Amino acid sequence: LKKAEDLxxxxxxxxxxxxxxxxxxxxxxxGDDVSAFKIENxxxxxxxxxxxxxxxxxxxxxxxQAARKAVVMNISDLAAKGVKPSGILVSLGIPPYLTExxxxxxxxxxxxGANEYSTHILGGDTNETQDLIISVSAFGxxxxxxxxxxxxxxxxxxxxxxxxxxxxxxxxxxxxEKLKAPEEIMRKIVDAVLxxxxxxxxxxxxxxxxxxxxxxxxxxxLARSLYEISRVSRVGFVIDKMPVSKEASEFARIHDLNPxxxxxxxxxxxxxxxxxxxxxxxxxxxxxxREGGRLLKIGRTIAGEGIFLKRGDEMLEIESGGYEHFKxx
Amino acid sequence: LKKAEDLxxxxxxxxxxxxxxxxxxxxxxxGDDVSAFKIENxxxxxxxxxxxxxxxxxxxxxxxQAARKAVVMNISDLAAKGVKPSGILVSLGIPPYLTExxxxxxxxxxxxGANEYSTHILGGDTNETQDLIISVSAFGxxxxxxxxxxxxxxxxxxxxxxxxxxxxxxxxxxxxEKLKAPEEIMRKIVDAVLxxxxxxxxxxxxxxxxxxxxxxxxxxxLARSLYEISRVSRVGFVIDKMPVSKEASEFARIHDLNPxxxxxxxxxxxxxxxxxxxxxxxxxxxxxxREGGRLLKIGRTIAGEGIFLKRGDEMLEIESGGYEHFKxx
Numbered sequence: 255l256k257k258a259e260d261l262x263x264x265x266x267x268x269x270x271x272x273x274x275x276x277x278x279x280x281x282x283x284x285g286d287d288v289s290a291f292k293i294e295n296x297x298x299x300x301x302x303x304x305x306x307x308x309x310x311x312x313x314x315x316x317x318x319q320a321a322r323k324a325v326v327m328n329i330s331d332l333a334a335k336g337v338k339p340s341g342i343l344v345s346l347g348i349p350p351y352l353t354e355x356x357x358x359x360x361x362x363x364x365x366x367g368a369n370e371y372s373t374h375i376l377g378g379d380t381n382e383t384q385d386l387i388i389s390v391s392a393f394g395x396x397x398x399x400x401x402x403x404x405x406x407x408x409x410x411x412x413x414x415x416x417x418x419x420x421x422x423x424x425x426x427x428x429x430x431e432k433l434k435a436p437e438e439i440m441r442k443i444v445d446a447v448l449x450x451x452x453x454x455x456x457x458x459x460x461x462x463x464x465x466x467x468x469x470x471x472x473x474x475x476l477a478r479s480l481y482e483i484s485r486v487s488r489v490g491f492v493i494d495k496m497p498v499s500k501e502a503s504e505f506a507r508i509h510d511l512n513p514x515x516x517x518x519x520x521x522x523x524x525x526x527x528x529x530x531x532x533x534x535x536x537x538x539x540x541x542x543x544r545e546g547g548r549l550l551k552i553g554r555t556i557a558g559e560g561i562f563l564k565r566g567d568e569m570l571e572i573e574s575g576g577y578e579h580f581k582x583x
Numbered sequence: 584l585k586k587a588e589d590l591x592x593x594x595x596x597x598x599x600x601x602x603x604x605x606x607x608x609x610x611x612x613x614g615d616d617v618s619a620f621k622i623e624n625x626x627x628x629x630x631x632x633x634x635x636x637x638x639x640x641x642x643x644x645x646x647x648q649a650a651r652k653a654v655v656m657n658i659s660d661l662a663a664k665g666v667k668p669s670g671i672l673v674s675l676g677i678p679p680y681l682t683e684x685x686x687x688x689x690x691x692x693x694x695x696g697a698n699e700y701s702t703h704i705l706g707g708d709t710n711e712t713q714d715l716i717i718s719v720s721a722f723g724x725x726x727x728x729x730x731x732x733x734x735x736x737x738x739x740x741x742x743x744x745x746x747x748x749x750x751x752x753x754x755x756x757x758x759x760e761k762l763k764a765p766e767e768i769m770r771k772i773v774d775a776v777l778x779x780x781x782x783x784x785x786x787x788x789x790x791x792x793x794x795x796x797x798x799x800x801x802x803x804x805l806a807r808s809l810y811e812i813s814r815v816s817r818v819g820f821v822i823d824k825m826p827v828s829k830e831a832s833e834f835a836r837i838h839d840l841n842p843x844x845x846x847x848x849x850x851x852x853x854x855x856x857x858x859x860x861x862x863x864x865x866x867x868x869x870x871x872x873r874e875g876g877r878l879l880k881i882g883r884t885i886a887g888e889g890i891f892l893k894r895g896d897e898m899l900e901i902e903s904g905g906y907e908h909f910k911x912x
């Protein structure tokens with residue numbers, strides 16, 4: 255008799271999905287970053303994601319930071335689809351031992367997360383739980399550019415990310431295993447964990463640019479996110495410039511860690527990964543820069559399956575993997 | 584230093600609310616059954632409510648029933664506002680010890696809850712938690728009749744409910760304390776707990792009728808729900824016909840319980856409580872009957888504060904109270 259801990263998160267999602275009646279004419283396929291439904295000429299986009307104290311709150315993260323993060327991680331999914339949030343609902347599970355001040359900090363953290371992205375908490379629900387649970391729902395309306403799904407990539411396109419990877423994995427290691435590093439590096443990697451940011455400006459600009467064919471938020475890790483686009487778009491990838499952050503490289507060197515693994519399998523990062531039509535690259539790139547963001551070209555899509563890392567003349571296959579609930583790694 | 588368990592659910596909600604920036608032009612006031620935002624000429628209604636294994640799943644309730652209930656309790660809030668659900672999202676917290684079959688039952692239960700009200704599960708999120716957590720978000724669009732808020736009641740109106748009270752309180756007592764009763768009574772009271780139903784048809788009809796001035800779902804109990812309408816509409820109530828269910832009366836008689844308490848303070852019931860303009864009562868009542876539902880006239884609204892039970896010439900003040908998280912009663 256298999257249990258949840260043997261099945262793992264992805265098998266559980268598959269089992270649930272197989273037991274659901276499919277809605278006719280789904281605007282967004284099941285399993286994309288968000289869900290959607292039509293109202294007359296508008297598409298309402300909605301996302302729900304839960305922060306769980308025991309698995310999602312690393313050592314030293316305050317209640318304020320946890321509450322803010324719960325909001326930001328939902329806004330990141332809207333950002334990946336190019337949708338501005340219209341409002342946020344929060345369903346809270348509060349353990350009996352939380353102090354009044356901690357509850358105030360949760361309120362302020364939720365508010366900060368929403369306000370940073372020009373939206374508000376509109377309502378919610380409070381419950382009594384053993385562990386802190388912050389279940390957030392974020393919603394918005396698709397703009398004129400429509401929304402960016404995961405399944406639109408074709409062979410021969412450019413793959414890009416809105417920033418480098420590896421900071422969060424280093425930060426988590428530093429916090430959990432009490433690893434040290436020079437102050438500037440430490441601040442950068444720990445901030446990535448405690449005060450993550452959603453790439454909302456970038457996501458909105460990418461959608462309006464007309465040059466982006468697919469998009470995903472990288473919270474499941476770079477490798478898994480590429481595999482997800484690969485699976486639903488039916489393309490492969492050749493990555494020839496791994497977007498490893500400077501600080502992650504340095505932290506890896508100090509502690510004799512593999513910077514590639516840290517960047518591919520870290521997760522809890524909120525960069526966007528997009529595929530771009532090559533003939534529109536300059537236009538897309540400039541539009542993002544004008545908004546104060548950036549796009550790192552990391553490789554290209556290819557016909558067929560597989561995700562490969564090109565180093566000189568070598569082609570290494572990148573394996574899937576990364577954080578999975580119940581498999582805790 | 585006060586803790587959550589000392590503060591109680593309602594004080595916690597107040598603290599959170601005080602620490603949130605208020606959205607400009609809120610379509611629905613904070614604290615009503617649902618939240619809302621405008622898209623052009625449409626109002627999108629959204630609700631989130633969490634089912635927690637330890638507090639919301641009584642003995643003998645199956646995983647299928649728990650999952651179905653988590654959906655139904657959200658649809659009930661939409662029903663109270665007169666809004667048809669357009670879709671459901673689910674954020675799940677699964678404990679590691681759940682079996683594959685239990686996960687299948689959760690999927691089927693969610694699906695059943697949605698399908699009974701002609702809607703679908705559109706997406707969600709799965710997490711690892713210590714206790715079973717089913718956080719549901721339900722959303723829909725306000726129809727031409729607008730939505731029914733809690734704050735529209737005036738003195739001199741009729742107060743009515745879509746069904747009798749007390750079944751759930753008796754059912755919970757029967758399950759938790761293993762109390763017995765004749766089979767027919769047992770089935771009725773236990774079903775009320777295990778297979779609750781949302782009054783969606785009634786809610787839609789009541790909204791379209793044009794004669795209803797305020798509406799609330801009774802999941803916090805009859806007394807607390809009346810107090811909530813009283814507080815935001817600034818009216819009092821005289822209840823002259825307590826809607827105690829036949830089976831609850833009989834169960835109370837057998838076990839020497841107070842049927843009034845069971846009906847006023849039970850909670851977890853999903854009847855709608857509405858105030859109706861007296862001159863439109865017949866029209867409203869007939870419309871609900873045509874849809875196969877019913878309206879029980881239980882009293883009237885009065886100027887001033889207080890909620891009173893009229894028995895012959897006596898006027899007894901009904902106290903607030905009922906289930907509150909952290910106060911567990």
